[in-house]
Amino acid sequence: MKSYFKQYLRNFDYGLFFVFIFLSLFGLVMIYSSSIWVSIVYLGESPDYYFLKQRTNLILAFLLFLVVVIVPYKRLSSKVILMPLMVLMIILEFWVTFAGNGKTTTGSQSWISIFGLMNFQPSEFAKLFIIIFFAGTFYRKSINKGSAQLLKFDDISFPLGMWLFILGCVGLETDIGALFIIFVIAMSVVVTSGLRGKVLLRIFGMISGLGAVVVSALLLLKWESISTASRIGRFTSYLDPFAYAQGSGYQVVNGYYAIGSGGLEGKGLGQSVQKLGYLPEPQTDFIMAVIAEELGLLGVSIVILGLGFIVIRGFYIAMITKDPLARMLAAGISTWIGLQTFINLGGLSGIIPLTGVTLPFISYGGTSILLLSVAMGILINVSTYHKIEKRK
Known part of the structure; x- marks a missing residue:
């Protein structure tokens, strides 16, 4: 058993692991920053209401991750x-x-x-x-x-x-x-x-x-x-959200204001204006708009590069492994994270209509972070066992 863990740790995919941990913790910080107004004004709770809930979610998610990453994916x-x-x-x-x-x-x-x-x-x-x-x-x-x-x-x-x-x-x-x-x-x-x-x-x-x-x-x-009125509105305001700025295009327009005002370096952590009642639920679908306003293009790039690394690494594992089970698992997980990222950022930037999809690892959500952590455990497990088999 000792030699097994030694071999496992030697071949462990530390790149995927550290990017996963970084994005999850980065998301936790941004959830706190983006949800302060919502917590106090709308819910009448303490400023760290969503932060504490997501912290609990992350602890549970990491425990699940540890179980999945150790048990052989076979x-x-x-x-x-x-x-x-x-x-x-x-x-x-x-x-x-x-x-x-x-x-x-x-x-x-x-x-x-x-x-x-x-x-x-x-x-x-x-x-x-x-x-x-x-x-x-x-x-x-x-x-x-x-x-x-x-x-x-x-x-x-x-x-x-x-x-x-x-x-x-x-x-x-x-x-x-x-x-x-x-x-x-x-x-x-x-x-x-x-x-x-x-x-x-x-x-x-x-x-x-x-x-x-x-x-x-x-x-x-x-x-x-x-x-529903909200769904129809998402499509009618898709091509020209400013024409519906007081209605169905409200979220997108204020998302644009947040992105545009952030510039290269942003206004500083916690300094977003659009999260103060202008962006509904800024800790979920529109959290990237808050990141853009507070941390600028640099903050946005860090998130996109991190998510891109996970997706590309996952597809790379799917292409090089000879095990069909590993290939299917890696391809499915990479598709999930990549597609959900595209839909979230596409809706935020106006490339596609809004669909209410969260940004993986970054947005607030217990179900999302729990299941994505399990998925990352499987992906790292697949990568690690591929390295072990390759060495043999």
């Missing part, structure tokens, strides 16, 4: 892991979508309140679940068949069905941002699974057909929930 393909995760996923989605117990926040009925202490979003769990479930199931099937190239469409119909069930539930919750992310994550795992071209084409064909049916059904059944 065990994620075990039915002992996959089946309980699947049952939990089904229960959570039924609880929110069909039992009517979901808590509505920002237009989406996609939250579960746990004893009033914290809110949990099953769609966030679904992002990590679909990576583990797809990668683990495909890997088990390919081992049984001898190769992923020998897998047929029928061999993977069950995980695809589970995926469609999740997409349907998240769609009924009208969480459009999460729906898109889960869709793309699953596609990244499928593409890197090693399936034959014919099987992939059949999967894409099935998805296209069912996707059209599901979208049509959602528009018919959930049109009132989907076409």
Whole structure:
């Protein structure tokens, strides 16, 4: 056992680890800075209200990270892991979508309140679940068949069905941002699974057909929930937010003011003006605007470079590893972090309409940091074991 840990520490991916820790702690500092006004004025709490909650979230997240980073990632393909995760996923989605117990926040009925202490979003769990479930199931099937190239469409119909069930539930919750992310994550795992071209084409064909049916059904059944004033406003103000500066373009315009006034070095930590009631919930979706105003282009660059390093490193691991399970896990996690970063920053900068997606590791959110920490544990685990196998 001692020699095992010695070998593990010698091959540990310290680059990924330190960037992950730095971004999480940097996010904690910026959550404190961006949430002071909200905590005092809107909630009537102490200035460090969100800071203390996120600090607790980070402690729990790091404990989960330590467990995941030590246990060999190969065990994620075990039915002992996959089946309980699947049952939990089904229960959570039924609880929110069909039992009517979901808590509505920002237009989406996609939250579960746990004893009033914290809110949990099953769609966030679904992002990590679909990576583990797809990668683990495909890997088990390919081992049984001898190769992923020998897998047929029928061999993977069950995980695809589970995926469609999740997409349907998240769609009924009208969480459009999460729906898109889960869709793309699953596609990244499928593409890197090693399936034959014919099987992939059949999967894409099935998805296209069912996707059209599901979208049509959602528009018919959930049109009132989907076409809320805030959602429609995000699209009408997308091309010219200043024309709707007092309405649907309010957040984007004030985000621009924050970014523009920051300059190269920023106004200084804690000196943001836009967080003083001009940016709703500045500690979540628009936290990068506060970073830009207080720390300038330098602060923004640090965050983007850190997140970019994780994404590029993850894809690099996926490309060089010979283990299909490692490849699928690394590709799925990298896609998740990269896509969510793009959607958040794209909405903030006006490249795409706002979707209410948080910035990984930086924005306030217990569910987000817990699951992203588990994902980072898996990614570092994959990288470390790849180095060990390479040395052998």
